[in-house]
Amino acid sequence: MASIKLENVSVSFPVYSASTRSLKNRLIQSATGGQIRADTVSQRISVVQALQDINISLENGDRLGLIGHNGAGKTTLLRVLGGIYEPNSGRVTVEGSTVPLFDIALGMNQESTGYENIVLRGLFLGLPRKKIHAMMDEIAEFTELGDFLDLPIRTYSAGMQMRLAFAVSTSVVPDILLLDEGIGAGDAAFLHKARERLERFTERVSIIVLSSHSEDLVRSMCSKSLLMEHGQIVFAGPTDEALDHYRAMRGW
Amino acid sequence: MSTDTQHGESSLLIQLQHGLKREQFERALHDIRAGWNRRELWMTLGLHDVRQRYRRSKLGPFWITLSMAIMVLALGLLYGQIFGQDLHDYLPFLAAGFVIWGLIASLVNDGCQSFILAEGMIRQLNAPLSIYAYRGLWSILIAFAHNIWVFLGVALWFGVDLNWNLLWVPVALLVLLLNGLWMALFLGLVSARFRDVPLIVGSVVQVLFFITPVIWKPEMLPGRALWLDLNPFYHLVEIMRAPLLGQAPALANWLPVIAITVVGWAVALFFYSAYRWRVAYWV
Numbered sequence: 001m002a003s004i005k006l007e008n009v010s011v012s013f014p015v016y017s018a019s020t021r022s023l024k025n026r027l028i029q030s031a032t033g034g035q036i037r038a039d040t041v042s043q044r045i046s047v048v049q050a051l052q053d054i055n056i057s058l059e060n061g062d063r064l065g066l067i068g069h070n071g072a073g074k075t076t077l078l079r080v081l082g083g084i085y086e087p088n089s090g091r092v093t094v095e096g097s098t099v100p101l102f103d104i105a106l107g108m109n110q111e112s113t114g115y116e117n118i119v120l121r122g123l124f125l126g127l128p129r130k131k132i133h134a135m136m137d138e139i140a141e142f143t144e145l146g147d148f149l150d151l152p153i154r155t156y157s158a159g160m161q162m163r164l165a166f167a168v169s170t171s172v173v174p175d176i177l178l179l180d181e182g183i184g185a186g187d188a189a190f191l192h193k194a195r196e197r198l199e200r201f202t203e204r205v206s207i208i209v210l211s212s213h214s215e216d217l218v219r220s221m222c223s224k225s226l227l228m229e230h231g232q233i234v235f236a237g238p239t240d241e242a243l244d245h246y247r248a249m250r251g252w
Numbered sequence: 253m254s255t256d257t258q259h260g261e262s263s264l265l266i267q268l269q270h271g272l273k274r275e276q277f278e279r280a281l282h283d284i285r286a287g288w289n290r291r292e293l294w295m296t297l298g299l300h301d302v303r304q305r306y307r308r309s310k311l312g313p314f315w316i317t318l319s320m321a322i323m324v325l326a327l328g329l330l331y332g333q334i335f336g337q338d339l340h341d342y343l344p345f346l347a348a349g350f351v352i353w354g355l356i357a358s359l360v361n362d363g364c365q366s367f368i369l370a371e372g373m374i375r376q377l378n379a380p381l382s383i384y385a386y387r388g389l390w391s392i393l394i395a396f397a398h399n400i401w402v403f404l405g406v407a408l409w410f411g412v413d414l415n416w417n418l419l420w421v422p423v424a425l426l427v428l429l430l431n432g433l434w435m436a437l438f439l440g441l442v443s444a445r446f447r448d449v450p451l452i453v454g455s456v457v458q459v460l461f462f463i464t465p466v467i468w469k470p471e472m473l474p475g476r477a478l479w480l481d482l483n484p485f486y487h488l489v490e491i492m493r494a495p496l497l498g499q500a501p502a503l504a505n506w507l508p509v510i511a512i513t514v515v516g517w518a519v520a521l522f523f524y525s526a527y528r529w530r531v532a533y534w535v
Contacts, residue, residue, distance in 0.1 A: 013533045014533075016534075023446045023448050023449065023452070024448070079375070079532070082378045083378045084374070084375060084376070084377070084378055084532050085532050085533065086529035086532075088270065098378060099378075100376060100377070100378055102376050103376055106372070106373065106376050106377065107297075107373065107377075109300055109304070111303075111304060111307050112300065119296070120296060120300070123292055123293040123296055124293065124377060126290075126379075128292060129292050
């Protein structure tokens with residue numbers, strides 16, 4: 001059983017310039033007093049309120065789309081759901097194994113062989129080595145890369161690397177899947193086969209949260225959507241209505 | 253959406269208040285335990301880090317061994333002459349000291365980088381933060397396993413009395429790594445926020461190399477100087493060097509080391525509980 005519950009979640013982060021990261025400036029700053037300090041400080045540190053009072057409740061079978069402008073807080077929200085960002089205030093309760101799949105090639109090493117990268121990528125997804133070796137043949141076969149798997153992946157084309165990353169990333173089904181702009185699958189010849197696998201994969205996931213700018217993608221995957229702006233939820237409901245609101249917001 | 257804050261200077265204090273809760277302490281401990289459980293991942297990453305550096309070179313990681321051997325021989329012959337030392341005695345001392353110093357210096361220096369270098373992964377992977385600290389320790393341990401052969405070679409050549417005291421070496425290594433872990437968690441955290449900490453630490457370590465008896469022997473000091481005993485790095489080096497050279501471990505070295513370990517862990521746990529949750533925002 002997977003579930004997600006966010007109560008009054010707020011996230012803000014200071015944006016550091018090089019000068020605020022410097023210890024020297026911090027020390028000088030605390031030595032100078034009075035009004036000047038207040039001025040220099042407010043000039044140097046600006047706080048971005050990335051999420052404000054977010055309330056979400058998701059259960060088994062939910063497919064949630066996140067839509068909104070760049071910088072509306074979609075990615076930050078995904079990171080909070082994935083446990084990467086801990087909010088400044090509010091409660092996050094997530095039950096079930098969660099896999100944030102923002103970059104399916106995360107952790108792949110250019111100098112290592114295809115096989116080594118399957119293991120590496122699998123370890124990143126939280127699989128024990130034994131299990132990866134058990135799945136190795138199936139993954140290798142799906143990629144259709146054959147003998148190339150014995151070569152370092154820097155010799156691969158972009159499409160071939162994509163195949164490999166895609167095959168491993170879709171080989172383990174988590175309870176909760178967090179996606180940023182969907183999952184790419186590489187070259188066209190591979191696309192059909194990939195789509196089938198992707199469908200089988202996503203069907204078995206309990207909860208999916210997808211952030212995307214592609215209306216088609218959101219519409220095809222998610223029944224419910226959140227429209228976000230300035231770190232707040234401005235509309236929550238059926239995807240079609242959310243998209244309508246989004247279009248109205250952009251003045252179409 | 254973007255607002256200037258009037259409380260900018262106290263934002264670290266605000267975060268501290270959030271962090272200083274009992275549950276944050278428990279989460280920090282859980283993070284360190286859960287990180288240990290992901291050892292298949294960080295062992296692989298640490299190994300890849302080492303291999304990456306020497307990929308496609310003929311000798312591979314044995315360059316670590318070779319460059320250490322060249323360093324020890326060159327400095328040993330030079331300083332042996334300068335200090336008028338008997339090489340039978342001096343070269344094993346220098347080899348042991350150098351290998352151990354290499355270990356300790358990289359524990360401190362690489363510890364500062366533990367989170368900074370993992371920036372991309374921290375923001376995309378929901379794994380315990382401590383795996384990046386373990387990963388650094390693991391590649392340092394691999395380098396040490398290559399370096400120790402230089403000492404063994406020198407020791408065999410000069411017929412150093414390798415005796416039962418050698419059993420203390422793994423104990424000392426474990427304690428050094430335990431210290432390395434708190435350093436990676438604490439220094440890694442501070443460095444992620446204040447980016448000149450690694451630079452400050454780097455130059456301090458460089459100075460410490462000269463004031464710690466690595467190339468010179470404690471006996472060479474006219475009268476045992478107080479600041480030798482006040483130098484924590486002297487004790488850290490000595491707990492491992494003494495057994496390597498066949499001497500029994502001295503309580504006078506072990507007590508300070510135990511104190512460093514306890515105090516270091518207390519400080520590291522305090523900061524790790526309080527600020528661990530901010531690291532993903534800082535990197």
